[in-house]
Amino acid sequence: MSTPLLHISELTKRFGGYTAVSNISLDIQRGERIGLIGPNGSGKTTLMNCVSGTLPPTAGAIAFESRDITHRPPHKRARLGLSRTFQIPRPFHSMTVLDNLMIPLEYVAHRGVFNDQHAVAEAMALLDEMGLADRAHERPATLSQVDLRKLELARALAAHPKLLICDESMAGLSAVEVDEMLNILMRINGQNIAIIMIEHIMQAVMQFSQRLFCLDAGELVCEGSPQEVVANPHVQRAYLGT
Numbered sequence: 001m002s003t004p005l006l007h008i009s010e011l012t013k014r015f016g017g018y019t020a021v022s023n024i025s026l027d028i029q030r031g032e033r034i035g036l037i038g039p040n041g042s043g044k045t046t047l048m049n050c051v052s053g054t055l056p057p058t059a060g061a062i063a064f065e066s067r068d069i070t071h072r073p074p075h076k077r078a079r080l081g082l083s084r085t086f087q088i089p090r091p092f093h094s095m096t097v098l099d100n101l102m103i104p105l106e107y108v109a110h111r112g113v114f115n116d117q118h119a120v121a122e123a124m125a126l127l128d129e130m131g132l133a134d135r136a137h138e139r140p141a142t143l144s145q146v147d148l149r150k151l152e153l154a155r156a157l158a159a160h161p162k163l164l165i166c167d168e169s170m171a172g173l174s175a176v177e178v179d180e181m182l183n184i185l186m187r188i189n190g191q192n193i194a195i196i197m198i199e200h201i202m203q204a205v206m207q208f209s210q211r212l213f214c215l216d217a218g219e220l221v222c223e224g225s226p227q228e229v230v231a232n233p234h235v236q237r238a239y240l241g242t
């Protein structure tokens, strides 16, 4: 086996006396398409917050390309190739759509080289890929829900990730828009970028994922092929709420 891209080992996150993530270990390989499922409140976002560095774990360790990143701040993880989108898009509202991409491009990908013509060209190429090129000089407030989610994705991609974590990028979208997002994510994955998709839309996550992980009440209750996981009795119980 090659070394995994991401290695999570015995990770626990407590909020006071409440255990949101309980002793989770899992590996993700380079270029993999992963689905992370589980009922609301099962710890998916918290686990990914620990991976991206926005929350410190209570116990356990995280390694990215064999480097221990458990205690590194989010921006350093981003520079190593770990990028994420937020469940609620977080653009800079006072900036244009284009400038929203310049921040990660200049800071993470071009490492502090500002006003770089290459960075502008790259930002425009990313917007073009998302179908947002004609919105480059508008403010995020003028974008529809699906376009905001595409901007969120473009911002994450601007940091040149090896692993992209998408937290409910399809929530609230129409069936047509979900398909559009799936196509974009498949194209991104085609560039050998591993993707962890947190998603409630089962049809989308089943279609997308090579492997699924299911959390329930902070515990990893099942992992395997999408077919194996949805057939698992514990997973079915978690979803039926019995």
Ligand SMILES: Nc1ncnc2c1ncn2[C@@H]1O[C@H](COP(=O)(O)OP(=O)(O)O)[C@@H](O)[C@H]1O
Pocket: 015, 020, 038, 039, 040, 041, 042, 043, 044, 045, 046, 047
């Ligand atoms: N910052 C926080 N402080 C206290 N409790 C939190 C915090 N973040 C999440 N939780 C709790 O942890 C549990 C898991 O939440 P979350 O990871 O957001 O679940 P999911 O993304 O699977 O819906 C929930 O019960 C939630 O209320």
Ligand SMILES: [Mg+2]
Pocket: 044, 045, 046, 087
């Ligand atoms: Mg969540």
